[in-house]
Amino acid sequence: MTDDGGDSDRPGSATDWIDPLERNWLRFSIALLVVFSLAVGITGFVLGFQVPGEHDRVDPNTVADSGPFSEPGIQKIGSGEYEVYMLAKQFFFEPREITVPQGATVTFHVTSTDVQHGLKIQDTNVNMQIVPGHVSTLTATFDEAGEYPFICHEFCGLAHAGMFGTLTVEPEGE
């Protein structure tokens, strides 16, 4: 057997034998990784964009029996600030009608008592998965009066299509 360790066709530098096109694609790929890592890092830790929180763990079998989820609905917690505790279950939201005044900042706490659901409130940043055992939390501000339909966007069974509701933002001064 011959020893091919001293291949005389290869120049000395470790990268010289890489095709220039391939080398440029490698550089491009590494640059993309750096850009994406920075984008994720900056949006997540500097701008505070976070996926819906999963910090609150609950028992889906008992969550509706006591605590805030036993009386789902909206509560005022400060000037212009509201909190909504909402249950998603086959096949409706509780509450399915929510009314807030214009300019209200609303924090939604949503959990499921059965299977996985979703909550998407049209024209807002509220779009989350509702996983049994977790409380999903997200805050939105409603500056424009009108009706904001919300739907379950995670197929949850036969009557999934009927799982919707409405958030109404009442104009100021009414």
Ligand SMILES: [Cu+2]
């Ligand atoms: Cu559904």
